[in-house]
Amino acid sequence: MTGPPDRSAGALFVARRAVASIDRDVRTRVIATLTARFGDLDRAEDALQDALAQALVTWPQTGVPESPEAWLTTTAKRRMLDALRRENVLAGKLAQLQTDSDRAPVPADFGDPADFTQTPLPDERLGMFFACTHPVLRIEDRIALMLRFVAGLTTPEVAHALLIPVPTAQQRLVRAKKRIKALGVPFHPPRPDDLPDRLGGVLRVVYLMYSEGYARSTGSSHIRDDITAEAIALTRTLYVLLPCAETAGLLALLLLTEARRPARVDSDGRPIPLSDQDRMRWDADLVAEGTRLAESAAAQRDAGAYTIQAAIAAVHAEARTADQTDWAQIAVLYRLLEAHDPGPVVRVGRAVSVGRAFGPSRGIEMLNRLASNAALDRYRPFHVARALTLAELDDHDGAAAAYRRALELPGNEAEDDYLASALAGLGRDP
Known part of the structure; x- marks a missing residue:
């Protein structure tokens, strides 16, 4: 604990400040942990909200735990178990959960909420990535789910990001959650043999999200910086959870593309072609990071389409002027890319x-x-x-x-x- 028990107004202020400081990453990790265990997004959301409310009652009396995330996870898990018991349904599921719990090693932070240490909880968000981008869902529903449950946006924020009314965003989320529940979509990563096929779907959703922010399909402005920022943040998370060539390749591609952002539109907001951009305005730090990732991805055996696209972006980034661009090398890379993705856009x-x-x-x-x-x-x-x-x-x-x-x-x-x-x-x- 961070301090001795205290029922004073000061302790209440500290507890409220601690709850308010719980960021989106913590909330999404807690929900991911709960859904990995219980397979129910609605119950996980409700349980997290209950746990946050309970924290405002408990923490002023006991002090803020050293690991608020672990406290919230354990408290929310208990709320979900209590709810299942009260409803007297899913008895078989409870038995299975107990069996799984008995067989699996129990993290230290799943002990009494009053005894938490800084031991990190396992990050279950990789399973959330694959559940929210499952191929049984419509593509627009996958993007909404990713923004809501992996990026951690509120439903109104999802609506704003997608330029749709809040009721429409709610309908997409409800529809997707019902389909996930009805079809038993698992909240864990696919088996190693299935990973290459399923990973492509995850990467495509994030790529489409970035593309919409990069050059909007509708509206008055050309770029949506909030959408591109969310897509990059999601890709960074995915790369940490699953560091392979294609996650590195996609992150490199997005960073190298985002590096051009300061030079992509003129003072009136109109797009500036790549050949006419002031390359001195490109973000040098993003270029350096993206280039390192592109080189790392290209050196791996499982390099694919996103790695090749990152290599193309890196060739553009290497040229100090448009005239110095090595178009012959880019043409070769596109020929390699066409072998992976023979679609018309390529x-x-x-x-x-x-x-x-x-x-x-x-x-x-x-x-x-x-x-x-x-x-x-x-x-x-x-x-x-x-x-x-x-x-x-x-x-x-x-x-x-x-x-x-x-x-x-x-x-x-x-x-x-x-x-x-x-x-x-x-x-x-x-």
């Missing part, structure tokens, strides 16, 4: 890199071969890539048509302004 990236390395005629030839792809016809960056390449070839009519098609597709208003300006720069009307 093919667009490869076509652009080939055009930069070996001339716009080669680039437009590859882009034109992709023009019949229905998904790419609805993909704004594809038409922007064609417009830029055609402009290099002095085909201003073709470039204008490509810009107009891009403007027909959904995007944020800042990006619309940039495309309209580019179109005007060709001497053409929108």
Whole structure:
């Protein structure tokens, strides 16, 4: 304990301050521990709230424990067990939990809440990552769950992050929790044999989250810094819990991309193309950290698509000016990436890199071969890539048509302004 028992107003103030200081990481770890044991997100949330309320009653009398997280975990676990007993249901589950508890070593902090030390609790959030991104859930529900239960945002904060009404966020969370419960989705990492397949789903959700913050699909502004920050924080947590090539690769990719943030928009908020950015404004610390992670990931045997994308970002970061970019190396990396992910978006990236390395005629030839792809016809960056390449070839009519098609597709208003300006720069009307 941090001090002797005291019922004074001072002790109450200290207890309240201690409860208020419990951050999102602690709350998410406690919920992850409870769901790993009981498999019920709703009960885990309620039990944590009960434990926090109990702390305001108990800590002024006993003092703040040395490990508040352990105290909260144990108290919340007991509340969940008591609730199950009172309802007189799930008797078989209680018996199984008791059997599991008897067989497994009990952490020291699962003792009496009055006797806690600083012994760290096991971090169960890796299981939460996999439960919240399970393939049986809709992609929009996975993102909402990740923000709510892994990032630790409140439901109104989730709604704000996703630009949806609070009731809609509540509906997504309730729907996802019901599906998890009905299908018995486990709150623990998959078996080693299943890990490669399942990890991809986790990484994709975080990547999509970052992508939405990096270039918003709707709205007035081009960038959402709060969303990119949450995605990076989640990736850092995932990398700590599961340090492998692809988690390192994704973290490297996000950091190297985020390093460009100070130079990505002009004073009016319009996007600045990579070739025109002031690289002196890039965040040198993020570049250094991202490059180290990219090199570490590339040296591992299980390197995959995110590691290759990180390598591409690192090549961009190494160039002091746009003209010094090693596009030939990037083209090779895109060819390797296509072997892992032969999707149309990767093919667009490869076509652009080939055009930069070996001339716009080669680039437009590859882009034109992709023009019949229905998904790419609805993909704004594809038409922007064609417009830029055609402009290099002095085909201003073709470039204008490509810009107009891009403007027909959904995007944020800042990006619309940039495309309209580019179109005007060709001497053409929108």
